[in-house]
Amino acid sequence: MVNVLAVSDETVEFLWSSRVRDLGVDLVLGAGDLPFSxxxxxxxxxxxxxxxxxxxxxxxxSGYSESASGWTRAGMPAQWPxxxxxxxxxxxxxxVAGLRIAGLGGSIRYNSGSNQFSERQQRRRARSLVWGNAWQSQLPGRTRAVDVLLTHSPARGxxxxxxxxxxxxxxxxxxVDSLDPAVMIHGHIHPHGRTPPDLEIGSTLVLNTVGYTLMDISPGIPPTIMRRRHGS
Structure with missing residues (x-):
């Protein structure tokens, strides 16, 4: 069992203090739009x-790669932002921490900003994610291809x-159909103080983690939510 702290979009004062040490977390998952600090x-x-x-x-x-000599982008030395x-x-x-995590960041394209994709572009990225890692779903002893699907945006509807x-x-x-994760964790949709319902796609639990969610995750099993806070 892995104790996971999932965060997204809005900082929480309690977490940005030494009191966070009391949570006993094994893994931090960030679903986007938070200060990297x-x-x-x-x-x-x-x-x-x-x-x-x-x-x-x-x-x-995009385009950054790390090697023994440091970070590069387009073949040139670069500072990782x-x-x-x-x-x-x-x-x-x-x-990481015994969990298999698939990730796709960004939102639907609505202006010229970074990390935005048309439906077609994101579909291509999703197919590449599945095809490029298809062999891993065949590993012995696995009932699901991944444990967690970590995205910034939710699924349509x-x-x-x-x-x-x-x-x-x-x-x-x-x-979700291809990877069959136990849980899909996303941000992007601000609840503005309300608690959004936990939803499902097939057998996959879908969680909005704007603010934070503290949960226990065991491989192949839907998480147990211990504590959460939505919105500022």
Missing amino acids: YLEYLSDQLNAPCVFVPGNHDVDL GPTGAVNADGRIVT VGDAEDQPHRGFECFHSL
Whole structure:
């Protein structure tokens, strides 16, 4: 069982203090649109790894690669603008703290900002995520391809909104069907003090984690939510 702190979009005063150490967290998941210094602080104070995907208000992190000689972008030395020590799961499946986590960041395109995609572009990215990691779903002893699907935006019709910037992605439905995660964790949709309902896509639990959610996750099993706070 892994104790997970999932955060997104809005900082929480309690978490940005030494009191956060009392939570006993094994893994931090960031669903986008948070100060990178906040993710770094949580990871440092909790002594826990951090896995994140970028939101539509985050800087463009595409094209960066790390080697023994440091970070590069387009073959040239570069300074990594993302959170130090964190794992960017955007377009990847990573295994951290015993959980397999698939990530797709960004929102639907609504202007010329970074980390925004048309439905067609995100569908292509989703297919690449599935095809590029298909072999991993065949590993012995696995009942699901991944444990967690971490996104910034929700799926269309499952916790999204009708205004263009907050419409979810249709392609996330087929992505969930392919990866069969126990839980899909997203941000982007601000509840403004309300508690949004927990939803489902098939057998996958869908959680809006704007603010924070503290949960226990065991591989292949839907999480047990321990504590949460939505909105400012």
